[in-house]
Amino acid sequence: xxxxxxxxxxxxxxxxxxxxxxxxxxxxxxxxxxxxxxxxxxxxxxxxxxxxxxxxxxxxxxxxxxxxxxxxxxxxxxxxxxxxxxxxxxxxxxxxxxxxxxxxxxxxxxxxxxxxxxxxxxxxxxxxxxxxxxxxxxxxxxxxxxxxxxxxxxxxxxxxxxxxxxxxxxxxxxxxxxxxxxxxxxxxxxxxxxxxxxxxxxxxxxxxxxxxxxxxxxxxxxxx
Amino acid sequence: xxxxxxxxxxxxxxxxxxxxxxxxxxxxxxxxxxxxxxxxxxxxxxxxxxxxxxxxxxxxxxxxxxxxxxxxxxxxxxxxxxxxxxxxxxxxxxxxxxxxxxxxxxxxxxxxxxxxxxxxxxxxxxxxxxxxxxxxxxxxxxxxxxxxxxxxxxxxxxxxxxxxxxxxxxxxxxxxxxxxx
Numbered sequence: 542x543x544x545x546x547x548x549x550x551x552x553x554x555x556x557x558x559x560x561x562x563x564x565x566x567x568x569x570x571x572x573x574x575x576x577x578x579x580x581x582x583x584x585x586x587x588x589x590x591x592x593x594x595x596x597x598x599x600x601x602x603x604x605x606x607x608x609x610x611x612x613x614x615x616x617x618x619x620x621x622x623x624x625x626x627x628x629x630x631x632x633x634x635x636x637x638x639x640x641x642x643x644x645x646x647x648x649x650x651x652x653x654x655x656x657x658x659x660x661x662x663x664x665x666x667x668x669x670x671x672x673x674x675x676x677x678x679x680x681x682x683x684x685x686x687x688x689x690x691x692x693x694x695x696x697x698x699x700x701x702x703x704x705x706x707x708x709x710x711x712x713x714x715x716x717x718x719x720x721x722x723x724x725x726x727x728x729x730x731x732x733x734x735x736x737x738x739x740x741x742x743x744x745x746x747x748x749x750x751x752x753x754x755x756x757x758x759x760x761x762x763x764x765x
Numbered sequence: 766x767x768x769x770x771x772x773x774x775x776x777x778x779x780x781x782x783x784x785x786x787x788x789x790x791x792x793x794x795x796x797x798x799x800x801x802x803x804x805x806x807x808x809x810x811x812x813x814x815x816x817x818x819x820x821x822x823x824x825x826x827x828x829x830x831x832x833x834x835x836x837x838x839x840x841x842x843x844x845x846x847x848x849x850x851x852x853x854x855x856x857x858x859x860x861x862x863x864x865x866x867x868x869x870x871x872x873x874x875x876x877x878x879x880x881x882x883x884x885x886x887x888x889x890x891x892x893x894x895x896x897x898x899x900x901x902x903x904x905x906x907x908x909x910x911x912x913x914x915x916x917x918x919x920x921x922x923x924x925x926x927x928x929x930x931x932x933x934x935x936x937x938x939x940x941x942x943x944x945x946x
Binding site: 561564565568569570571572573574583584585587588591594597598599600601602603604605606607608609610 | 808909
């Protein structure tokens with residue numbers, strides 16, 4: 542014979558009406574306040590009583606609805622509170638910080654690129670220091686509209702340096718080198734420089750810097 | 766189960782990392798799984814449907830449970846389970862009709878009015894909440910928004926535990942009735 546179920550009376554009562562105690566347990570269960578023994582018993586009853594299931598569902602609905610209202614603080618708290626939930630606020634701050642970081646990184650990358658790129662770019666047809674310099678001069682001439690006096694002086698000085706060194710080049714050097722040197726000699730004419738139309742004119746100060754940097758580099762290289 | 770009274774619950778949870786949050790949700794699901802299964806067995810006759818439903822509940826918990834207030838997490842699981850079981854019934858019924866009519870399966874279309882209805886329900890709930898007796902409002906606020914246990918609330922207010930439970934439950938019943946009017 543089966544042992545009588547200690548909760549059988551209560552179980553039978555479930556089918557008529559739920560007790561106050563039972564409803565309170567439902568509430569405690571949903572809010573995770575039942576101790577393990579009560580929890581097991583309650584869950585077992587859940588599988589047997591439709592009334593209990595319905596009560597549980599009703600209470601669960603209301604608790605969730607109330608918790609959703611709590612994410613909109615006007616419900617109970619004062620009117621001065623923000624309408625943004627802490628999660629959303631944190632996310633937007635993170636996005637803002639990330640965007641700011643990206644902007645700074647891009648600015649830094651552009652600055653570094655602008656500063657260092659011309660100095661590391663290999664000049665056209667360069668094999669010797671002379672030709673490196675020649676390539677630079679040709680490139681600058683092609684891209685300049687209004688050349689400052691300082692730049693022109695630097696160019697003239699640099700060209701003179703090239704011309705001086707050009708004398709030491711033997712007639713048997715490669716065809717390319719000869720072409721470059723000849724082009725330099727014609728392109729450094731001031732009249733030609735003034736009439737050559739180009740697009741960029743904001744790098745005037747950089748031109749002088751590049752010329753001077755190259756010249757310093759040349760001197761250092763020649764020294765040994 | 767019972768939070769440390771020395772630490773306010775909100776502060777405790779605000780320091781929770783994403784990994785800790787996932788672990789907490791997983792733990793709540795595991796603690797509730799047996800109850801959910803019993804609950805679903807009353808709605809879905811087939812064991813396979815119950816398993817499917819539980820899987821969906823778990824997936825939704827991982828996807829959306831982050832935004833649920835911790836005291837309401839178990840209740841939320843039951844709501845999702847209830848909605849999913851209903852959806853399963855509807856899908857089955859619709860699929861049967863579809864097969865009978867056209868011999869194919871239709872794609873469920875999301876209802877655009879649902880969001881508006883939910884917003885309206887929330888507004889009504891706010892109003893109803895303000896109309897509750899103050900002693901009931903206090904219990905609701907301390908339990909749901911401050912995340913104190915009923916025992917802590919009873920101790921703080923100097924009332925028996927049963928009274929705190931009954932006030933909360935009556936508040937829920939009143940709110941339910943006001944919303945369904």
